[in-house]
Amino acid sequence: MATLLIAEHNGQELAPATLSALTAAQQLGSDITILVAGNDAQAAADHAAQCEGVSRVLLAQGDSLAHDLAENLSELIVSHASGFSHIMAPSSSVSKDTMPRVAALLDVGQLSDIIEVVNDSQFKRPIYAGNAIATVTSSDATKIITVRAAAFDKAAASGGSATVESIDAPADAGVSSWVSDELTKSERPELTAAERIVSGGRGVGSSENFALLEALADKLGAAVGASRAAVDSGFVPNDMQVGQTGKIVAPDLYMAFGISGAIQHLAGMKDSKVIVAVNKDEEAPIFQVADYGLVGDLFDVLPELTEKL
Amino acid sequence: MKILVGVKRVIDYNVKVRVKADNSDVDLSNTKMAINPFCEIAVEEAIRLKEAGIASEVIAVSVGTSACQEQLRTALALGADRAILVESDAAVEPLNVAKAFAKVMEQEQADLVILGKQSIDSDNNQVGQMLAALTKRPQGTFASKVDVEGQSVAVTREIDGGLRTVKLALPAIVTTDLRLNEPRFAKLPDIMKAKRKPLDTTSFADLGVKAKQHIQLDKVEAPAARQGGVKVASVDELIQKLKDEAKVI
Numbered sequence: 416m417a418t419l420l421i422a423e424h425n426g427q428e429l430a431p432a433t434l435s436a437l438t439a440a441q442q443l444g445s446d447i448t449i450l451v452a453g454n455d456a457q458a459a460a461d462h463a464a465q466c467e468g469v470s471r472v473l474l475a476q477g478d479s480l481a482h483d484l485a486e487n488l489s490e491l492i493v494s495h496a497s498g499f500s501h502i503m504a505p506s507s508s509v510s511k512d513t514m515p516r517v518a519a520l521l522d523v524g525q526l527s528d529i530i531e532v533v534n535d536s537q538f539k540r541p542i543y544a545g546n547a548i549a550t551v552t553s554s555d556a557t558k559i560i561t562v563r564a565a566a567f568d569k570a571a572a573s574g575g576s577a578t579v580e581s582i583d584a585p586a587d588a589g590v591s592s593w594v595s596d597e598l599t600k601s602e603r604p605e606l607t608a609a610e611r612i613v614s615g616g617r618g619v620g621s622s623e624n625f626a627l628l629e630a631l632a633d634k635l636g637a638a639v640g641a642s643r644a645a646v647d648s649g650f651v652p653n654d655m656q657v658g659q660t661g662k663i664v665a666p667d668l669y670m671a672f673g674i675s676g677a678i679q680h681l682a683g684m685k686d687s688k689v690i691v692a693v694n695k696d697e698e699a700p701i702f703q704v705a706d707y708g709l710v711g712d713l714f715d716v717l718p719e720l721t722e723k724l
Numbered sequence: 725m726k727i728l729v730g731v732k733r734v735i736d737y738n739v740k741v742r743v744k745a746d747n748s749d750v751d752l753s754n755t756k757m758a759i760n761p762f763c764e765i766a767v768e769e770a771i772r773l774k775e776a777g778i779a780s781e782v783i784a785v786s787v788g789t790s791a792c793q794e795q796l797r798t799a800l801a802l803g804a805d806r807a808i809l810v811e812s813d814a815a816v817e818p819l820n821v822a823k824a825f826a827k828v829m830e831q832e833q834a835d836l837v838i839l840g841k842q843s844i845d846s847d848n849n850q851v852g853q854m855l856a857a858l859t860k861r862p863q864g865t866f867a868s869k870v871d872v873e874g875q876s877v878a879v880t881r882e883i884d885g886g887l888r889t890v891k892l893a894l895p896a897i898v899t900t901d902l903r904l905n906e907p908r909f910a911k912l913p914d915i916m917k918a919k920r921k922p923l924d925t926t927s928f929a930d931l932g933v934k935a936k937q938h939i940q941l942d943k944v945e946a947p948a949a950r951q952g953g954v955k956v957a958s959v960d961e962l963i964q965k966l967k968d969e970a971k972v973i
Contacts, residue, residue: 519858720959
């Protein structure tokens with residue numbers, strides 16, 4: 416058995432989600448190779464080589480890999496798939512885009528978003544927005560898997576000494592091209608990597624009022640998240656959305672302000688270690704999952720909390 | 725240009741999901757069913773492209789049991805011109821759905837296929853990407869904006885950290901995210917008219933597709949419920965609990 420783990424990285428280092436997926440790969444007990452693809456990713460490959468339990472790192476660099484185009488990235492993965500029993504990646508917008516393409520090219524199924532490794536062919540994964548957990552068995556010779564990072568602890572990014580081997584980047588498929596990115600700029604930690612998250616819902620009322628959450632977040636070194644209701648109301652951009660259709664997070668501390676606790680939101684944050692809920696409505700479902708609930712007006716609570724911390 | 729849109733029959737998103745007592749699956753008996761919300765967005769986008777004079781024909785396609793006709797009729801009421809049901813008894817895996825779509829796409833010579841990014845039942849998020857791979861065509865997944873420009877389509881995609889725009893040569897496959905559009909409701913006269921629109925039924929055998937099982941469903945369980953904690957009376961008490969009890973600040 417051998418596992419090929421597709422790295423999520425920023426060119427400099429592996430994303431924390433990659434280390435969580437590495438833990439899932441280690442649980443299979445197989446030999447692990449990490450594939451790092453990009454146009455300038457040597458540093459990320461060196462980082463991968465230091466990770467615990469990694470025996471080999473493949474580094475592919477080239478223009479065709481610059482913008483994560485699935486048409487090119489899937490070709491690269493498929494051309495190196497031979498000999499691997501498992502091909503895994505942390506769930507992300509890149510892997511969700513690419514891995515099913517890999518699966519279809521190999522004529523195998525895909526297991527999306529696994530949350531538990533039962534054995535080398537059986538896994539658990541959430542269905543119906545996390546309202547049910549399915550145990551599934553893959554009968555394919557090559558198992559294509561995406562891993563929900565929040566469900567696995569991060570593997571140690573040290574203690575390893577794998578070799579880095581350069582491989583060729585694929586030719587551009589010639590059917591798609593990158594035009595532009597419009598990325599949200601923020602000094603705060605990335606939502607999926609943050610240890611603390613301060614999150615706001617419809618109750619926050621406006622885009623301007625999110626400044627109150629940002630002040631608290633800066634005090635705590637936290638990321639700022641939002642419910643779908645807040646995103647749909649136009650208070651904040653979509654990439655701040657926590658929930659089944661947004662980001663799945665599991666920080667040490669999740670503080671929900673003015674969030675009622677719709678199932679779709681709970682599915683994205685219920686694995687947080689400690690949940691705090693502040694809401695005017697004492698019947699709000701969020702209180703059923705909160706470790707600490709405070710019934711009150713967030714416009715009173717937020718400034719007081721920020722000041723006293 | 726011709727557009728294919730995918731329509732999946734799923735549990736209505738407002739209905740609470742129950743797991744069967746024998747843990748074999750989710751209990752869907754006597755449950756309200758509907759078009760998967762992401763598929764509804766796909767249908768809406770296709771109809772808007774037709775209204776804008778860009779698309780000449782919109783064909784709604786579903787893979788599943790004969791009951792899916794209900795959702796195809798809804799798509800017809802919303803404005804699709806005709807419908808195709810690839811009838812199948814068993815629950816169909818994403819790769820098999822993608823193979824059926826690939827055949828229909830070839831038969832219809834479709835220029836654009838718009839699918840939901842995922843269904844709210846199995847949450848796989850796979851069919852669009854698999855279809856693109858099987859047909860060797862480009863894909864624009866998780867779309868929040870679709871602009872057809874001559875022989876190509878510009879798709880703005882929702883990615884981790886923001887938005888990314890890519891340009892795809894047609895034919896192409898697009899999968900929809902929530903913010904692409906707000907689907908309309910079907911009007912009563914259109915629902916009546918939809919009953920007379922053509923709905924053809926075909927099968928995997930007719931399409932020459934061999935459905936294979938790759939993944940077996942062993943068990944379905946309810947998730948472990950999280951226990952609610954305590955209510956605190958003040959900000960001071962909250963800070964004290966977070967510091968001394970939870971030790972997270």
